[in-house]
Amino acid sequence: MTPTIGVFDSGFGGLTVLRALLTQIPQARYCFLGDTARLPYGSKSRRTIAKYAVESAQFLVHEQGAEFLVIACNTASALALDAIQEAVPVPVLGVIEPGAQAARAASISGDVLVIATDATVQSHAYAEACKARGLHGIERACPLLVPLVEEGWTGYLPGDSPEQAVTAQVIRIYLDQLLADAATQSLQPDTLVLGCTHYPLLRPLIEAAVPAGMRVIDSAEATAEQAAIKFGCHTKAAGATDPSHLGTRESDTPQIRCFATDSVEKFERLGSRFLGRPTGTVELVDLGG
């Protein structure tokens, strides 16, 4: 079985989710769509976001033959998941529920920190998903982290560059404020959720900045794990107990087609950093509007 999985984001940050999917379901065919012409979704109304997200989902299902959809975009997951599920006849998974699910498995105290973009925090989608699982989520918007990642000032630079030191300092400032907020409320957070698809690129710097013993949950990884279960196409490549699935041709040369509605150049230039390999040629599509 070679399932076709559609992955959708307003930009190209969702390529970190595709990267995690390649580990979990290496044998699938992937179509990734970045609706770059209409980003950022975060500043738009729920109705507009739902319209854009449904059009994007329909492109992946009806024109690219996706049998499963992953909404690798926090804003669309928070505001448009229901609309997408109603609009397409295939299983749909967002990034927020899997992130909260993984936090539930990791947290002992039940108090969970969530860092995300302004739009995601304002939706309180993570706090609600935490609450539904008996967790207390403490959210904070970290608006500088996306531009720092897009500028390439991440934790993967060699040595101790001044650029990396800036990013480490910004992360420290945000975390200090978040931990102070938690302390004011007498909470004892033991888990931090990375609630933005850009943040996995900052993981080494974030792990260096959190208090000792705090677990860091990458919602991209959590989503890919849930996708493998929900879509019923789990291979054991990640778990590595069935050697027949390891090192196959499929996982070495994944089948990926990337589409964008604008800014193909920026997508190709930055996308490989998020995907962990070249994106290949990105195809321009016009969804109207």
Next chain:
Amino acid sequence: MTPTIGVFDSGFGGLTVLRALLTQIPQARYCFLGDTARLPYGSKSRRTIAKYAVESAQFLVHEQGAEFLVIACNTASALALDAIQEAVPVPVLGVIEPGAQAARAASISGDVLVIATDATVQSHAYAEACKARGLHGIERACPLLVPLVEEGWTGYLPGDSPEQAVTAQVIRIYLDQLLADAATQSLQPDTLVLGCTHYPLLRPLIEAAVPAGMRVIDSAEATAEQAAIKFGCHTKAAGATDPSHLGTRESDTPQIRCFATDSVEKFERLGSRFLGRPTGTVELVDLGG
């Protein structure tokens, strides 16, 4: 004479230009439009930017009665000034030519540094405006500065906060790279143009970071000075030689109406920092599209 001046930006950064206009032409009536529903312009095509900018200009002229227009947006000034001038029957001034003009007046070596957003740098509008005046412009995109300003980590915080230290360090990194570029080309820059309407809020930190003797040109101020000359409505309030214009009721309580196409809340919350006084109630307008 109480002229009505329309001021247009894709967002609210152009309020720094309105602030400078209030100093130069305090007696005017002002209508400011931020096309916040359709920002950022920087990632869009020239045709789309021209369409949006023309619609915005027509709103200010035909619906708000603007007799003069200031395009307080670097991207629209770079890519749509001609289209706007053709579309409306009033004098129109952008921010790029006045910035280059002021650099010409300030520079002795003829080598001028320009910092701006990615979109403005990619248009090379400042380099061309410099070249037309016999200057050599060395441009650099500084994508982190707008988010740092919008996060409020600017040079006006009291004391020596860690936030302000981050911004100072980012400015140092960008300037070091720019000065190294200039040195590689054996250039001797003596002037720095702030080619983005957000940057005046960083002026104290930028002035502290430039080499001794380097002049810093604020294109918002340069544009307001040119507007007073071009629109023939110069008062001597700024020059302060005609006391009859100083401390008049008009300059104490400027007449400003602000419009936005979306995100009124963010506009009101952040706008006052750019304008240097409260924006008042921001009115929502629908320009279609």
